[in-house]
Amino acid sequence: xxxxxxxxxxxxxxxxxxxxxxxxxxxxxxxxxxxxxxxxxxxxxxxxxxxxxxxxxxxxxxxxxxxxxxxxxxxxxxxxxxxxxxxxxxxxxxxxxxxxxxxxxxxxxxxxxxxxxxxxxxxxxxxxxxxxxxxxxxxxxxxxxxxxxxxxxxxxxxxxxxxxxxxxxxxxxxxxxxxxxxxxxxxxxxxxxxxxxxxxxxxxxxxxxxxxxxxxxxxxxxxxxxxxxxxxxxxxxxxxxxxxxxxxxxxxxxxxxxxxxxxxxxxxxxxxxxxxxxxxxxxxxxxxxxxxxxxxxxxxxxxxxxxxxxxxxxxxxxxxxxxxxxxxxxxxxxxxxxxxxxxxxxxxxxxxxxxxxxxxxxxxxxxxxxxxxxxxxxxxxxxxxxxxxxxxxxxxxxxxxxxxxxxxxxxxxxxxxxxxxxxxxxxxxxxxxxxxxxxxxxxxxxxxxxxxxxxxxxxxxxxxxxxxxxxxxxxxxxxxxxxxxxxxxxxxxxxxxxx
Amino acid sequence: xxxxxxxxxxxxxxxxxxxxxxxxxxxxxxxxxxxxxxxxxxxxxxxxxxxxxxxxxxxxxxxxxxxxxxxxxxxxxxxxxxxxxxxxxxxxxxxxxxxxxxxxxxxxxxxxxxxxxxxxxxxxxxxxxxxxxxxxxxxxxxxxxxxxxxxxxxxxxxxxxxxxxxxxx
Amino acid sequence: xxxxxxxxxxxxxxxxxxxxxxxxxxxxxxxxxxxxxxxxxxxxxxxxxxxxxxxxxxxxxxxxxxxxxxxxxxxxxxxxxxxxxxxxxxxxxxxx
Numbered sequence: 097x098x099x100x101x102x103x104x105x106x107x108x109x110x111x112x113x114x115x116x117x118x119x120x121x122x123x124x125x126x127x128x129x130x131x132x133x134x135x136x137x138x139x140x141x142x143x144x145x146x147x148x149x150x151x152x153x154x155x156x157x158x159x160x161x162x163x164x165x166x167x168x169x170x171x172x173x174x175x176x177x178x179x180x181x182x183x184x185x186x187x188x189x190x191x192x193x194x195x196x197x198x199x200x201x202x203x204x205x206x207x208x209x210x211x212x213x214x215x216x217x218x219x220x221x222x223x224x225x226x227x228x229x230x231x232x233x234x235x236x237x238x239x240x241x242x243x244x245x246x247x248x249x250x251x252x253x254x255x256x257x258x259x260x261x262x263x264x265x266x267x268x269x270x271x272x273x274x275x276x277x278x279x280x281x282x283x284x285x286x287x288x289x290x291x292x293x294x295x296x297x298x299x300x301x302x303x304x305x306x307x308x309x310x311x312x313x314x315x316x317x318x319x320x321x322x323x324x325x326x327x328x329x330x331x332x333x334x335x336x337x338x339x340x341x342x343x344x345x346x347x348x349x350x351x352x353x354x355x356x357x358x359x360x361x362x363x364x365x366x367x368x369x370x371x372x373x374x375x376x377x378x379x380x381x382x383x384x385x386x387x388x389x390x391x392x393x394x395x396x397x398x399x400x401x402x403x404x405x406x407x408x409x410x411x412x413x414x415x416x417x418x419x420x421x422x423x424x425x426x427x428x429x430x431x432x433x434x435x436x437x438x439x440x441x442x443x444x445x446x447x448x449x450x451x452x453x454x455x456x457x458x459x460x461x462x463x464x465x466x467x468x469x470x471x472x473x474x475x476x477x478x479x480x481x482x483x484x485x486x487x488x489x490x491x492x493x494x495x496x497x498x499x500x501x502x503x504x505x506x507x508x509x510x511x512x513x514x515x516x517x518x519x520x521x522x523x524x525x526x527x528x529x530x531x532x533x534x535x536x537x538x539x540x541x542x543x544x545x546x547x548x549x550x551x552x553x554x555x556x557x558x559x560x561x562x563x564x565x566x567x568x569x570x571x572x573x574x575x576x577x578x579x580x581x582x583x584x585x586x587x588x589x590x591x592x593x594x595x
Numbered sequence: 596x597x598x599x600x601x602x603x604x605x606x607x608x609x610x611x612x613x614x615x616x617x618x619x620x621x622x623x624x625x626x627x628x629x630x631x632x633x634x635x636x637x638x639x640x641x642x643x644x645x646x647x648x649x650x651x652x653x654x655x656x657x658x659x660x661x662x663x664x665x666x667x668x669x670x671x672x673x674x675x676x677x678x679x680x681x682x683x684x685x686x687x688x689x690x691x692x693x694x695x696x697x698x699x700x701x702x703x704x705x706x707x708x709x710x711x712x713x714x715x716x717x718x719x720x721x722x723x724x725x726x727x728x729x730x731x732x733x734x735x736x737x738x739x740x741x742x743x744x745x746x747x748x749x750x751x752x753x754x755x756x757x758x759x760x761x762x763x764x
Numbered sequence: 765x766x767x768x769x770x771x772x773x774x775x776x777x778x779x780x781x782x783x784x785x786x787x788x789x790x791x792x793x794x795x796x797x798x799x800x801x802x803x804x805x806x807x808x809x810x811x812x813x814x815x816x817x818x819x820x821x822x823x824x825x826x827x828x829x830x831x832x833x834x835x836x837x838x839x840x841x842x843x844x845x846x847x848x849x850x851x852x853x854x855x856x857x858x859x860x
Contacts, residue, residue, distance in 0.1 A: 111740060114747070171733055176721075179817055181733030216751055223751075226744045233737070241821060245737040248828050249744050252835065256748030259839075267843050274836050275795070278829065279782070282798040285825040286775060289805030290768065292821060296813065315768070613770050620774055620797050624781035629789055636793055643800060650811035655819045659800075662830055666796060669837055674789050676844060700777070704769035721816045730817070734824050745831055752838050 098156055100169050103183045103236050105149040106193065110229030113142035114222040121218030130213045132556070139208055139221060143201050150197055154190050158584070161187065165588045168238055168301065179297045184238030187585035188373075191439055192235045192365050194581070198567075199357040199446045200228045206454050206560040207350035210461075211260075220260055224354060227253035231362040240288055240298040240323075240370075244281070247366060251277045251330060254359050258347040266346035269339070276339045280329035287322030290315060304374050307381075317381055323370060324383075331363030333424065334394040337417050341401070344413040349457025352409070356416050357450035361442045364423045368438055372430055377593060384428040388518050391428060395421030395525040403532045406466045408459070411532070412452045415491055418529060419445045425522055426506045429513035430593075432586035437505030439582045444490070444502040444571065451564040452487040454557070455480055462551040467536065472545035474537075477553050481540050483561045488537060490568050492530035498571035609649045614701055615642040621697035626690075629674040637667045654723050767808040774801035788840055792833070799829035 101108075120138050128134050157167065167185040170177040204224055211217045230249030237243040255277070259270040292298055294316055295306040310316060332340040344352040371383065378384050398418030405411040423445070426438040458480050464470060474481035490499035503526060510519040571578060619639035626632040640663030647656035727735065778801060781794030803826040810818020 111743070115743075118747075172730060176730060179726075180730040216754065219747055219751055222747050223744065226740070226747065230740065230744070233740075239734075241824060242734055242737060245734055245741065245824065245828055248832065249737065249740050252741060252832055253744045253748065255835070256744075256751045260751060262751075262842075262846070264847055267839070267847060271836070271839050271843055274832065274839060275782075275791070278795050278832055278836065279779075279798065281829060281832070282775075282778075282795075282802040285799075285802035285829065286771070286805065288825070289771075289802065289809065289821070292818060293768075293805060293809035293813070296815065298821070617770070617773055617777070620777050620800075623793050623797070624777060624785060624790060632789065632793070636796075639797070640800075643804070647807050650807060652807045652811050652819050652822075655807045655810075655822050658823050658826070662826060666830070666833075669834075670789065670792065673792065673837060673840070676841065700773055701770075704766050704773055707766050707769050723816045723819060726817050726820045727823070731820050731824070738824055738827055741828055742831055745835055749835065749838060752835070752842055 098153065098167060098169065098185060100171065100183065102149070102153055102156070103169060103185055104233065105153070106146045106197075107229040107233040109142055109145045109149065110225045110232070113145075114225035114229070117222040117225065118218050121213075121221060125213050125218075132209065132212070135213075136205065136208050139204055140201075142225065143197070143204070147197060147201075150190075150193055153185075154194070157185055157187075157190055161584060165584075165591060166301075178299045178302045181242050182238040182299060183236045183242075184300060185236060187582075187588050188365075188369075188435070188439065189235045191581055191585060192361070192442065193232050195361060195443045195446065196228060196231055196235070196358050199361070199443075199450055200224075200354070202447075202560045202563050203350065203354040203357055203450055203454075205563075206353060206457075206557065209554070209556045209560075210348065210350040210457055216260075220257065223253045223256050226250075227257070227354075228358060231358055234362060235365060238300055240291070240300070240303070243366065243369075244284055244288065247330070247362075248277075248281060250359055250362065251281075254351075254355050257351040257355065258343050260348055260351060263346065265342075269342040269346035273339045273343045276329055276336065280326040280336075282326075283322045283329070284326035287319045287324075287326065290319035290322070294319070300369075300374055304376075307375065313381065320370075320375060320381065324367075327363065327367055327370065328390075331360065331367055331420060332417060333390055333420060334397050334417070335390075337394070337397070337420075340417055341410055341413040344416065344453070345407065345410045349409070349453050349460060352413070353450040353453035353457070356453060357446040360416065360420075360449070361446045364420065364427075364438070364442060367424075368427050368435075371427055372435065372589070373592065376430060378430050384430060384513070384515075387424060388428045388515055391421050391424030392518060392521045393421075394418070394424060395522060399525050399528045399532075403528065406468070408465065408467060408470060408536070409453070409456050411467075411536075412449065412456060415452070415529070416449055418525065419449065421525070422503065422506055422522065425518055426509045428515065428518070429509040431509055431512050432589050433505065433512050434509035435589050436579070436582050436586045437502065437509045439585060440505055440575070440578060441502040443578060444498040444568070447564050447568055448487055448490045448499060451483065451561060451568065452491070454561050454564070455484045455487060458554060458557050458561070459484075461554065461557075462549060464549075467539055468546060470536070470539050471543035472540070473549070474540035476545065476549055479558055480553055480561075483558075483565050484540065485537055486565050486568060488533035490572070492533045493526055494530075496569075496572045498568045498575065500572065501575040609646065610705070612642050612646040612649060613704065614698075616646060617701040617704075618694060618697040621700060622690075622693055625693035625696075633667060633670050633674060636670065637663065640667070767812075768805065771801045771804045771808070774804065777801075788844075792837065792840075795833055795836070799826065799833070803829070 124134050169183040171180040211220050227250045230246050234243050234246035237246055255270050255274050259266050295303050329336040375381055395418050398414050402411045402414035423441055426434040490497040493500045493503040507519045507522050619635045623632050623636035644656045644660045778794045778798035781790055803822050806818045806822035
């Protein structure tokens with residue numbers, strides 16, 4: 097039997113180590129002469145513990161998953177359990193936590209070398225741990241309010257990560273982000289309050305049961321409209337996407353990599369959890385078509401704006417917006433294949449955007465920003481150039497790279513859900529994306545070098561970059577490594593839909 | 596002679612509080628003068644709190660008042676810092692217009708009647724401390740984590756420092 | 765008296781203030797009004813249903829909103845000090 101503490105263990109470890117990081121990094125700074133190896137060891141220790149706890153949780157869960165696929169863990173176990181705080185462990189949440197762990201680990205290694213021993217760097221690393229812990233707890237939560245509060249932990253933490261260098265544009269972007277977050281959270285709380293009024297509880301399963309049994313659903317539709325709208329603001333679905341490019345461009349590259357890899361994927365997960373796992377079967381409220389329209393819009397806007405950008409970092413930020421669109425396609429299908437596509441895309445999309453931001457961090461540190469600056473750097477900095485090529489080819493879905501499989505599954509899911517038009521829009525968008533990413537590669541290799549560059553490739557930053565490159569290449573050739581982990585989740589969705 | 600009879604039952608004190616709430620909320624946004632605006636905003640919170648008392652929700656009422664006091668103090672501080680350059684005043688006509696708009700806005704909540712159906716019909720005899728500290732302690736901890744995150748990060752915002760930014764040579 | 769419409773009106777006032785008022789103070793007030801509207805339903809339903817849990821939800825939800833508003837205030841003070849702005853929508857015009 098899995099207990100409450102075991103589920104919370106990853107988050108608890110991360111939060112405690114966040115608190116310990118403050119004195120520890122100060123100590124390393126003063127006593128140990130700012131040695132990177134010791135700092136790296138300090139950052140890796142909690143990850144080892146978290147990894148161990150996640151693995152033991154996953155083994156325990158999969159050992160009994162055939163008995164109770166959706167494991168609900170309540171704080172109290174009497175007849176009031178459905179209104180108490182609760183955790184939910186199922187194949188999806190286990191998988192998502194593993195994803196956050198892997199991608200978060202690699203972006204933390206990058207941040208160690210990128211941020212180094214800045215003035216307040218101990219707080220930066222502590223906040224990274226906090227955000228990761230909050231996201232993991234949010235993923236396991238089985239109650240709409242718990243989900244919301246833990247989600248706010250990560251949202252509040254990310255604003256500090258964005259503002260870290262306090263450049264004028266990052267103050268601005270952070271303010272914009274926070275105002276959006278507050279509006280979003282007010283919308284979510286508003287929706288939750290109506291749901292509470294109608295159902296009397298905020299537990300996923302009680303709400304789901306109530307959906308089927310309530311006779312007049314109009315007010316409930318309004319409530320979920322508010323909730324979904326709020327989470328749409330937080331995950332930057334198109335009419336509300338304006339904060340994302342600003343925030344990711346103004347933030348330090350290590351932050352952009354971390355946020356796009358962890359917090360973004362978590363926001364898609366929340367979206368999926370609320371829509372696919374609570375508002376099902378979809379004919380109750382009939383939301384998929386509306387979402388499909390927004391998904392098409394998000395993809396198109398993201399790609400068109402990316403096409404128009406000259407600043408490479410801003411371009412990749414818009415690629416993130418387009419990624420949200422692809423993820424929404426799979427969510428609209430509400431089919432097992434859609435869930436599989438989604439989960440695979442979460443992992444691959446997170447890795448690819450993180451890789452792209454990391455490489456851009458290296459390029460920016462050499463003093464290069466715009467597309468013209470990148471002319472010919474492929475020849476001068478072969479390692480960096482190759483990594484960016486892998487990232488852009490994976491974004492555009494070239495076979496033998498992981499991005500291809502992800503996109504393929506997403507588009508198949510759309511066709512399986514009788515939304516071939518969405519798949520067509522998705523494929524057209526994919527072509528558009530390939531066009532501007534190939535333009536980027538063209539600049540890097542075919543153009544002449546514009547200005548003399550003095551710097552050298554920072555070798556230590558290339559370590560996490562190449563970890564990601566390797567995993568993208570391996571997953572492209574052997575996607576079954578991850579697909580095997582995803583398969584139980586797809587089966588469980590069938591169970592849920594048939595019950 | 597016509598004697599106007601006001602039916603007190605139709606307009607109960609909760610309705611009156613709700614009306615004051617909406618009007619003060621709107622005026623807080625509408626007033627151009629920062630001082631009046633904050634006063635109106637404070638009145639909004641007081642009426643909201645009284646509204647909660649009227650609904651027999653004492654814990655919520657007290658909590659709302661505590662939050663309100665802090666917020667209003669912060670707002671006075673903010674208005675000191677920000678509104679120095681142009682402090683224009685609106686005319687009396689503007690103020691009356693604001694009250695009229697606010698009153699119009701409050702009409703729908705009095706005339707529309709939604710027929711909601713609640714699933715939960717029987718009252719649960721929960722005591723407040725039990726609900727908070729036993730059933731919902733996880734959320735209270737989560738709340739603590741939010742506060743902790745903010746405490747960790749606020750230094751990043753407030754501390755003046757000269758940073759060397761990578762890539763800006 | 766329809767409480768949901770009442771809180772929706774309050775929400776609408778907040779959103780209106782956020783969209784139209786250019787003053788920083790008004791923006792903060794609008795945010796607070798939105799938060800109040802959002803949390804009001806909890807209390808109302810809690811009292812109508814005779815269920816104390818609503819008040820717990822209210823306190824939890826409101827304190828999240830309030831603590832984030834506090835950060836916004838700090839950020840605004842810094843923005844005012846370093847960027848010399850007093851209107852957050854001016855900020856967004858700097859780009860695009």
